[in-house]
Amino acid sequence: MPHSIEVMFTPAEFELLPQRDLSQTMCIVFDVLRATSSMLTAIANGAQTIIPVAEITEALAMRQKVPGALLAGERNGFRITAQQTGGIEFDLGNSPREYTPERVRGKTIITTTTNGTRALRACAGAQTVLIGAFLNLQALVDWIQFTHPQDLLLVCGGTHDQAAYEDVLAAGALFDRLGATWKTGLTADSALMALKLYQMAQPNLSLALQTARNGQRLMGIPELMDDVAFCCRPDAVPLVAGLSPDGTIQRWEWA
């Protein structure tokens, strides 16, 4: 059977994944601005485990079970405050630049993302679920070439219920780097479109990310504007991280 590659642009699509047989499928979840970029940065800087949860209350409950864990997450771009939790200040926001070695080395991080967590949970039945961003493109490509999954599903986290341009670009960038095995397989129109969008944006990727709605929003917030360039550094974080059956995310090493 030829390999297949498909891209999902929106939450509406990935929410239907639990109905689908993904036993031969590798899912890669992209939430470039900024959830998956932050996760990869945290792991590169020595964080041991990331526990993605959907709600603030879920994060607080999880923290009870994992003393010493850091609480991370944003609402409307900013770190969650004591006011929003009823007393507990979060340790980290969703800016990948906050996840420094000094702060995260050896730590477990409980992070509340909205679309990122929704996407990860929707993919839970897949053979493999990996964390994707521009930061680790080649590491993902190497992992794919080595493990050669039957089907590849690139899942864009999006924003609220809509598609996010930066996620589609990252999916297209990954496809662009894959070899002939994938280019000659069953290519869904969605993957073709992501590839074309990436190839068009590639000469000035940084500008493309600033054009995205999320990029525009971040560029308008002085403390966060540098995040856009930070998340737009292909291969700056050459590692693979994946979702374990227990719902946590760790670095995956070559066997």
Place this chain on the structure above:
Amino acid sequence: MPHSIEVMFTPAEFELLPQRDLSQTMCIVFDVLRATSSMLTAIANGAQTIIPVAEITEALAMRQKVPGALLAGERNGFRITAQQTGGIEFDLGNSPREYTPERVRGKTIITTTTNGTRALRACAGAQTVLIGAFLNLQALVDWIQFTHPQDLLLVCGGTHDQAAYEDVLAAGALFDRLGATWKTGLTADSALMALKLYQMAQPNLSLALQTARNGQRLMGIPELMDDVAFCCRPDAVPLVAGLSPDGTIQRWEWA
């Protein structure tokens, strides 16, 4: 409030539309290869009304109520046969070239499309629902400029559960032709992506349609391959057709 423009790539997205307030929204449904192209061709050639239905059994039941109506539709690209219905041969398939004036003038056409009908029904709560294709781009643009809806939602029919490149290109082509009012409004990333894909494909639109999965499939069937070029004739059918509250489609004339 600024105007907004958004594109839906897949059935998973438009199936959620009934949950959304569309009272200020104009929806335009694109199913370029070939449902909406056939509908527009039929109306241009004098068909009076089109009744879209989802299933063959629904089409047969509707025919009982509307004697003299033509039965139209395809399964796997070909006209529905007597074998598939238990005895009744359909009058027309889904090739727009079949919808000649001799065959359709003055007629009611009951057509079973899958994604086209799903999309039209999902949009039923909208202020306005129009039929879109490359064939009537400028007519749609003129209608939009004249009626100036608050929000514009370009709904791509797709194929099975996936996005179809040709539908996204047509949505992008429409956006490309809209004026500054729309370009400076709230542009969803989905609309930006459709626009970019169209602008890239525009120098050889016919080749782009042949690259789409649906285009490839049609190009592989000698009797149907000419449909691709037929559906790729911008403004060849300069009319607007819309969905009435009773679920039927007619030509809409300027008041």
